[in-house]
């Protein structure tokens with residue numbers, strides 16, 4: 001019997017309406033549009049505004065769109081996995097909140113925290129349940145409200161991040177489409193370079209931790225940049241080699257959108273020119289777990305059945321990895 005692969009059979013994305021441009025940031029911190037564009041590639045990012053609105057608000061929009069596009073009802077979902085570093089609350093899992101709001105009454109749900117690699121970790125995890133035959137419909141959503149943990153007085157971080165959500169549906173495919181391989185890696189010694197100092201069990205929230213701005217993203221940019229360039233490029237080349245893929249065999253690279261320079265280095269290492277690299281960092285910034293599904297959503301109409309696609313990411317932890325998949329449907333035929 002042919003092995004069942006976990007195929008992406010639908011994709012959807014959501015970004016909030018409010019836009020924060022580089023010109024806006026020039027008024028908030030000592031920066032310039034020129035610096036931000038040349039050092040990162042970002043031109044604008046979407047920000048979720050409104051009292052009481054957490055990451056789940058965007059994820060719910062994305063999942064509802066996903067179900068509508070595929071024409072299935074929420075009670076058909078077996079499992080919903082949410083990748084996020086900005087959960088609505090420390091607990092319960094944001095996935096539980098999303099599942100409740102979309103009406104996924106037959107699903108169980110959990111969160112995965114792997115920072116910017118969250119989506120490929122969650123996709124790989126969800127795919128196992130399809131491949132094993134345990135489940136028929138798994139929703140994987142990557143969503144982050146980075147504006148909730150970014151210090152808009154810190155020019156080193158506030159120019160990079162944005163808010164958004166993206167979701168995919170995984171279903172069994174016996175024709176060889178879907179997730180073919182993945183390589184996931186982590187190295188906890190990266191903790192010192194990228195983390196949030198307080199709000200966890202090591203340093204619970206206190207008046208002092210708030211005053212010291214310890215509930216924001218702390219990033220030492222240079223070491224993270226160096227590790228990201230090396231690791232994302234290496235793991236992308238490794239997954240190609242492992243699966244006997246030459247540059248010309250890869251239709252699309254879908255890189256995590258942290259910095260245009262990191263994306264360029266990865267693409268160069270894979271021998272790909274920019275026409276085959278999904279890049280939307282200029283519009284959304286780094287939306288952490290949402291970058292890859294947002295790319296897939298933006299490029300969906302161009303994707304063709306059978307195309308080889310490599311997803312690649314690097315993020316806090318450190319975590320990184322790559323996924324090789326064969327696209328399962330012609331995007332042009334999907335009602336948007």
Ligand code: UT7
Pocket residue numbers: 030031032035036039040116155156157159160220221222224225228257258259262286314315316
């Ligand atoms: O997605 C998860 C993983 N994260 C990443 O992959 C991010 C990796 N890191 C990066 O993308 C880059 O390190 C940053 C974009 C964060 C920073 O770029 P950089 O080229 O590494 O800049 P830097 O931190 O080395 O700073 C260079 C200079 C410094 O000034 P001095 O000390 O040379 O006078 C900074 O203070 O640029 C200055 N600078 C800025 N200037 C204008 C830093 N941020 C800004 C800014 N506007 N927003």
